[in-house]
Structure formats: C-alpha cells, structure tokens
Amino acid sequence: MRIRGGKQVAAGSAVAIVAVALAACSSSTTTTPASGGTTAPGTGSTGAAVSGTLNGAGSSFQNTFQQSAIQAFHSVQSGVTVNYNSVGSGTGRTDLASGVVQFAGSDSPIPAKDVASFKGKTVLYFPVLIGPITLSYNLTGVSSLKLTAPVIAQIFSGKITKWNDSAITSLNPGVNLPSTAITPAVRSDSSGTTQNFALFLQTAAPSDWSLGDQSTVKWPSNARAGAQNTGVAQIVKSTPGAIGYVDYADAKASGLTFASVQNKAGNYVAPSTDAASASAAGVTVKPDLTFHAVWGAGAQSYPITYQSWVLVYEIQPNASDVSLLKAYIGYLIGDGQSLLGQLGYAQLPANIDSMAKAQLDKITS
C-alpha cells in the first residue's frame, strides 16, 4: 500500500508539473487577450448594458481609483468584470503592447524608444486623474514651511544639507529652523511618482537639477529609500529632519506635515486636490491628450502635480471589447470622477475631461 501510494503521488505530481508547464507555455505565446465579450443587442452607446471581462494592468498610482471605480462600475454594469493589476506603468505598457491586457494604466506617455513595440498601432490616451505630490517633512515645532523649486532641487541633490541653510531660512522669515541635517526620503522602487517629481524639478529648476527625469534617479548618498509611497512616508515619520516626496493621499493618511511650494505665478500654495486640478488646467494639452500637469500656470495651482492615463489601442483586435472599453473608460472620465476626491486624487479639469470624452468614439474594431 505504501509503495502504491508513493507511485500514485509521483505520477500525479508529474502530471501536475506537465500541466503547469503547458499552461505556462501557452500563456507566454498568447497574443490575443484571453477574454470573450458578448454584447447585448442594440448597444453602441455607453449607457446600454454590456457584459464581458476587461483586463487592465499598470500604474500603481491610479490603483486605488481603479479598484474603487471597478466596484462602483459593477453596480452600474453588473455584466462587466474589470480586473486591474497594479504592476507599475512600464509593465502595464509592455502588457498592452504584447496583448496580455486590453488597457494599461500609465503615469507617463510611451517613451520614444518603446514606441516600436506597439508595431505601428495607434494608442489612445485617456487621462483619468490628477494628483498632487506633497513635500512632507519632519521638523518638530515647524508647522509651515515654504520652498521653491531651486531649493527643493538642491535639497534632493544633496547640495543643501542643513535645515538652517540660508537658502531655506530666507524663504521662511519668522520660522525657527533647527540646524538638523536634512535627510531626503526617496523611493527605492522605480516609480511614476519619482519620474514626475524629477520632471517638476527639471522643468522648474533646470539649472539646479541634473539628475534627470526618469522613474529611477541616482540619489545623493544622504538620501534614504523606502518602498512605495507608504515606505517614504514611514521614513519621514520616523526620521527627524527628513523631507520626502509622497503622494497626497498617502501623506494625509500618514498624518504628515507638508510644505507649500512656490508656483509658476510666484505664489506659495499648499497641496490640495483643487490646486492640483488648477495646475492641470494651466498646461498645454497635445492633440493626443498627452500633457504634463507639473508647473501649470494660474495663481492657485500647486506645481508638483501629476497625471495618469488609461491607454488602449484605437483599433481593437476583438470587436466585442469595443463597447466594454467605451463603457468602462466612459465611466472613469464621467461619473467615476466623483469618487476621486475622497480617495485623495484630483478630478480632471473641465477642458481635459471634455477632450477625453470626445475621444471615446475613436475606439473601433
């Protein structure tokens, strides 16, 4: 009995391994999204009932919004199952290019060097949300702090190392800044937050910033790195003298204090969802709906603001996905916008939102 049992286990496990291997092989060679969508008769507009499955992957920045929107969307369109996998913008774009998902979430446009991987097919950009990046700091007794882009650039380049440096004190008359060493808190993982923060410094303080505008930055040696926004928030919270860039929702959730930053118009503005929308309203939007929400014009705009898109192919390989995508993306840029405020994101400004809605009809098969 013992021997027989052993053999059965061996045979069974061998079969299991073969099955796993086959599954792995087949999934790596799949080029069309593994979902079937059936469309109810007479649909075409976003309001009609549709059913099927949509798979998306990408930006972790928009993940909280995606998850809430998926829940809320399900109550509107109970026939549609949407999955969103928070794997990072770069991986999301790769997945879209290889046809693993029907839509990708991305915090930045497709880089020029990756355009080739989409094999000449047109990708539509649908902006879905705007968000401020805070500069959160840990200084006992300092409840308000004003910073300018050049000073922030020098702090995160390791050039300003003490809080009572004259460059900071001259911006903050009347504030008693200690001689504590500054510890810049940064992201250890590659991130759209890093990329857009670096883009802000590149745009607003080009002569003080030389570390590029990529998702990974070679930080100075006094920087401390944490995983995700919460990891950076944790460093700021536990390190006296730390200052870190943390997205607004996580900074608020962690109870951090954040600095006011001088905007393009010269005003010091504290981060808020309205101030972020104002910045996005003040930037130039290209015809393909790509834009950078940082350093927007307007007296009330908060300058360190970034954006996230949903990316889809203009011409869908599966005709049945067209109505599903129109319904879901239509929800994200329509009724779904009202979910953003309570999650710590900012809504799209009216001009961008109407451009996005006008683009919906471009999705065809």
Next chain:
Amino acid sequence: MSVATRADSAIPAESAHPLAQRRPLGDRAFAILALAAGLLVLVILVLIAISTSQQASSWFSTVGTGIFAYNWDPGQNQFGVLAFIYGTGITAVIAVVLAVPVSIGIALLLNEVVPRRMAAPIVYVVDLLAVVPSVVWGLWGIIVLAPWLNHIYGSIASGVNGIWVLGFLFGGENISGASFFTAGLILAFMITPIVTSLSREVVATTPSIDKQGAYALGATRWEMIRGVVWPHSQGGIVGAVLLGLGRAMGETIAVALVIGSSATITSHLFAPGYNLPAGIANQFGESSGVFRAALMGMGVLLFALTIIINVIARGVVQRSARRARGA
C-alpha cells in the same frame, strides 16, 4: 493513476524473472514517466536561462563590457551593475559569518550535548524559522529592526571611527538602519535553519566507535569534538555553508525591504546598499527598453552565480560523504 495501478499488479507476475529481461509495460511506462519528469525540470531550467538571456541581449549589445562597470544610473542610460554584484557578495558573506557559528553550535549541541528527547523540540523551533515567510522577515526588518538598529549603528560608528579595520568596516558618516548589515542580519536568520539541519546530519554521521575510542583514551567532550567530530564533519559543514551562501544570494523580498536601495560600493557595512535580487524586484515595474534588459541581465548573472555556488556546494558535500563512508 491507472498506469501506476497496473504497474503494481504486474510486479508479482514478473518478479521471478531477472530485471535485465524484457520488463512489463507498466514498469516501462513508469520509467518513461519518471524520466520525463526528471528531464522536464532540466528543460524548464534551460528554457528559462535561454529566454532571460535573450531578453537581456539588448543590454549586452548596447552596454558591452560596461555591464560590469560601477555606474548604475538608468536615468542617464548607464547600466553597469558592479555595485549590485558587490552588494550580493557582501550581504551573503555577512549572513554566513553571522549564521554559521550559531548553526554549528546548535548542530553540536543537538548531537553531542543534550539527550535525544530534548533535541527534538529544539530542532522543531529552529525549523520554524524556515517557515516564516520572506516578506514577514522583511517587514519586521524595516518596521521594527531598522529604526532600532539605526541608533545602535550610530553609537558603534561614532565609537570606532578612526580605528584601523573597525572604522573601515563599521564607521563612516552615512549610517542607516536599512543597510548592508541589516540585510545580512535578516539573511542570517533565514539561512540558519538550512545550515543547522545540514550540519546536524553531517555531525550525526560521525561513527560512534570513533567517539567512544576518543573517550576511552581519556579525551574530554571538547577534545573529542575537536579531535573526532570536527575532522569527520569538516567537508560536509563547508558544503552546508556554501548552500546557505547560495540561498542568501538569491533571497529577494526581505532584502529588498531592508538593504537601503542605493547602488554604491563602500566598505562601510552600515551604509545603504543594493544587491542583484533587490535591484531587480524594486526597479522592474517602471522599467522599459535597455533598462528592462539590464534587469533581465542581472537576473541571468544571479542565476549563474547561484548555480556556480550550488554546484560547488554539492560537490563538496558529495566528496565528504564519500570520504565519510570510506572511513
């Protein structure tokens, strides 16, 4: 399943014949199935190696010999990974240096000091360390251990700065709770069970007659361990250490959380660093193009490094096992 059952019923009928003769269908089917299972693992391994190398090819072709340079900065298109290789080596060495004396101590304790019925619960507790998931070690490391170690590192560093070797290793200005040393410490916890259990088995193979002989000559317990157990187990323990080293080099998530994520080469162990698996895990999500190829290439390097270490370890263990049987 049905194949295995048929093989069983066939055995008694054929058992009278020598094995060399034509064997029944069930036996042959089982042999083929078993062979296929064995080969499958090999094939998967080779396919992984080929496909990752192929994914990494644009890194090799654009960066060339610069892949081993010390200049990791994806923002400026610089993809030299020397700092990651250095970090992989240094954290694994720290882990081994911390874990091995403890592991050998536990192995000797279990075999030579405590009675057998007391050994069982100790073995159980040590094995429990291996059950703790990697991410739990990492979170504990970054939330509990790192802030606490930050102060201790600071005190040690200010104490040893300027002293020749100590200042070189434990000094420096750039002290962080998340550092090479913290990563090594977490890895030490993680490899202790495997090094302990392998060492324990090696130590247990020491022939009882040799040990009794040593006692009969008037040796104390320590003299017996030094004179009989140690020479007998040396090779096997070296193998166990190398296997622990291999494990420490490949460990990812726990290290990614506590290593500090700064691609620098420094002798100061309390400074933030990086290693190959943590570098891949942290940077993969937002990477593309040559950057992604470079991360794939780091995976290939890590794969090669761990295979080399493991092959050497197996070799050492087998050689010592043969010698032990011959003795």
